[in-house]
Amino acid sequence: NFSIFVQSVMEGPRPVVLSGPSGAGKSTLMKMLLRDYDGVFGFSVSHTTRDPRPGEVDGKDYHFSNREAMQEDIDDGKYIENAEFSGNLYGTSKSSVDDVRAKGLICILDVEIQGVRNIKETDLDPIYVSIQPPSIEILEKRLRDRNTETEESLQKRLEAARVDMELSNEPGVFDVLIVNDDLEEAYDKLQSVLIEEITKVQSTKKEKCNS
Numbered sequence: 480n481f482s483i484f485v486q487s488v489m490e491g492p493r494p495v496v497l498s499g500p501s502g503a504g505k506s507t508l509m510k511m512l513l514r515d516y517d518g519v520f521g522f523s524v525s526h527t528t529r530d531p532r533p534g535e536v537d538g539k540d541y542h543f544s545n546r547e548a549m550q551e552d553i554d555d556g557k558y559i560e561n562a563e564f565s566g567n568l569y570g571t572s573k574s575s576v577d578d579v580r581a582k583g584l585i586c587i588l589d590v591e592i593q594g595v596r597n598i599k600e601t602d603l604d605p606i607y608v609s610i611q612p613p614s615i616e617i618l619e620k621r622l623r624d625r626n627t628e629t630e631e632s633l634q635k636r637l638e639a640a641r642v643d644m645e646l647s648n649e650p651g652v653f654d655v656l657i658v659n660d661d662l663e664e665a666y667d668k669l670q671s672v673l674i675e676e677i678t679k680v681q682s683t684k685k686e687k688c689n690s
């Protein structure tokens with residue numbers, strides 16, 4: 480009814496959590512959404528203690544930080560969630576999410592599985608999507624070809640991937656699992672999962688233009 484409609488417009492679209500093993504293709508798919516839907520999606524920029532990769536920009540890909548500073552802010556309650564992954568600390572600050580949501584955009588959070596668990600304890604109410612690789616062998620090849628990891632960090636990521644692939648298949652953890660084998664097919668599936676929220680943002684934008 481009308482009051483539910485008004486409430487949903489005021490609350491804005493539901494955020495989206497993209498999770499799944501490192502190398503499964505989350506960033507690739509997210510960049511496709513940002514490219515194709517101008518003014519619809521916004522990325523919640525996480526904080527991390529890991530070193531920047533070549534080409535990564537502070538404040539755009541991550542807020543690159545150090546453990547002391549991050550831990551202090553976590554203790555001060557400034558984070559929605561945080562987790563240790565492959566020897567580094569990662570976390571979503573409240574302000575990163577608020578900045579995106581204040582603009583009426585669909586907020587995308589790219590988090591590993593512990594982050595998913597922690598977000599479930601909040602009132603964020605996102606759509607939970609897990610991006611999965613076709614197999615651990617293909618994941619390993621993608622990670623090696625990406626050329627971002629040392630042998631040690633690659634092995635840690637593969638170990639975390641095995642755990643992720645098992646836990647993600649448990650019922651009720653994710654709203655949808657997408658196997659990213661053919662990229663275009665995976666992208667089509669992702670768009671179809673998000674179409675309701677996309678349409679919501681697009682119609683709100685149109686109404687604003689017409690008023």
Ligand SMILES: Nc1ncnc2c1ncn2[C@@H]1O[C@H](COP(=O)(O)OP(=O)(O)OP(=O)(O)O)[C@@H](O)[C@H]1O
Pocket residue numbers: 499500501502503504505506507508621622624625659660661662663
């Ligand atoms: N369907 C696909 N087929 C082949 N290669 C792919 C496919 N999807 C993504 N890739 C490639 O696999 C690599 C890993 O993808 P991407 O960096 O998007 O993964 P990710 O899940 O974001 O990883 P991380 O969690 O470590 O950030 C990239 O080099 C990307 O170009």
Ligand SMILES: Nc1nc2c(ncn2[C@@H]2O[C@H](COP(=O)(O)O)[C@@H](O)[C@H]2O)c(=O)[nH]1
Pocket residue numbers: 498499500501505525526529560561562564569570571589590591592593594595
């Ligand atoms: N729990 C959280 N996990 C996060 C966050 N930001 C990123 N991640 C996850 O970390 C791994 C590794 O990322 P990489 O950029 O070093 O390859 C990956 O699974 C991300 O999803 C966060 O804020 N919280």
